[in-house]
Amino acid sequence: MKTQLVTLTAAFAAASTFALPRAEVASFSQSGPTVTITYTLSESPAIVTVDIQTNVTGEAWASIGGANVVSGISADSDVFRKVTGAGVHTIKWTPNRVWADHNQAANKTRAVVTAWPLANPPDYMAVDITEYAQPNTQRYYPSVDFVPGGVTSCPTYRTSMLLMRRIHACNRTFTMGSFSEFGRNSTREPSHTATFTNDFYIAVFETTQSQWRQLKGNLPSYFIHEGYRVMRPVEQVSYNDIRISTDNKYYKANDFPNPPYEFSWLGLLRTRTGIDFDLPGEAQWEYACRAGHGEGEWGNGTTYTTNDLTIARHLASAGNNQSPTNICNTTLGTAICGSYPPNDWGLYDMHGNLSEWCLDWYVDGVDLDYQVNINPANPVNRLDADVEGTQKSRRGGSWIHAIQDARSAARNRDGTGTRWNAIGFRVICPVEAN
Secondary structure, eight states: OOOOOOOOBBBBOTTTTSSSOOOOEEEEETTTTTEEEEEEEESSSEEEEEEEEEEEETEEEOOOHHHHHHBOOTHHHHHEEEESSEEEEEEEEEEOSTTTOOSSSSEEEEEEEEOOOOOOSEEEEEEEEEOOOOOOOEEEEEGGGGGGOOTTOOOGGGEEEEEEEEEOOOEEEEEEEEESTTOOOOTTTTOEEEESSEEEEEEEEEBBBBHHHHHOOOOOSSOOOTTTTTTBBBSSOHHHHHSSSSSGGGGGGGSTTTTTOOOHHHHHHHHHHHHHOOOOHHHHHHHHHHOOOOTTBBSSSOOTTTTTTSOOBBBTTTTTTTTOOTTOOSSSOOOOTSSOOTTTTTOOOBSSSSEEEEEEOOOTTTTEEEEEEEOOSOOSTTTTTTOOOOOOEESSSSSSSOOGGGSOOEEEEEEEOOOOOOOOOEEEEEGOOO
């Protein structure tokens, strides 16, 4: 690859409603195999990303592809992360292949550096949760193409890291529940609207057994055969195990909207990462599950049917076996996370596999509108958040439930201490806290 000092323009991906930091490329040069990119950051902190583009035909610039960019980035580069300190910063990049159909002649290659406000970050965030993790060291990527190793190709995102997808929800209203969908429960699923006041990140995968053990050190699940459990979802964890404590004396002090108990799984996760992770409220969960689709549709836009074995792990697709004893066979019981197609927002197993805990107290016949805000400074999850019940909501159906329980609108509930091999969870966090 030949490169020379070229005149470059920084790209600005952030929306105009935010105060924009600026990243201006100062130089782009190569010495041996290593390309050095220097840029000036106008204000900090900001999240910085980079793309490498070539002039393919005429004046048309085209990316060499996110995977080709991130694979060559040096670990100490000031890019794909939160960068502090205004002024000059450096990116080291080593191209590792020739890109077909790309013109790599001199003056035909450029770097495009983008500065993102913290309030308007890139769509993907990867968070280290190992014992060696340092708070606030998460990495950010502008699209799924940039996620290192590939979302499902790289097991890291189901073992030692959390991969989060930004949900653009601020000031948006959608309809929860159902009207006439087959399998609906009219008492549990009244149609009503929800309005969001904030964007949020949600985990691409259900929390796996490996991720649970990273923080708690134990394996509470039923499906724990050594050869198969690594990327299977964790189950048989109660709401209390995840957020409160097994000791009821901590219960009131550590239920939402208060922070989780410090030695709960979420409490340990917050301490290790510096990020305010939590369980989703029902509105966040359903909005993310629907991925822009409505009644009668799965989250990938296909029409809901009662005999679909390809959309999710449910009772029929799990072999109609409600008590599998062969726990090492992933065709029975839970599936490895990511085994079924994602929804249109890139989220896996929102339908089926495990029923997922939510923050909300379960209330039948709710017909009021929701206003959703997961900003820690104003922690209102929904308008009746102060109504305490006896059971917490859970969503999504599971391997042991019929397919109609995997619908976006379907709701269920259990006591906060319930442990079952059909219940698990995934996490969210607010954009503002990152």
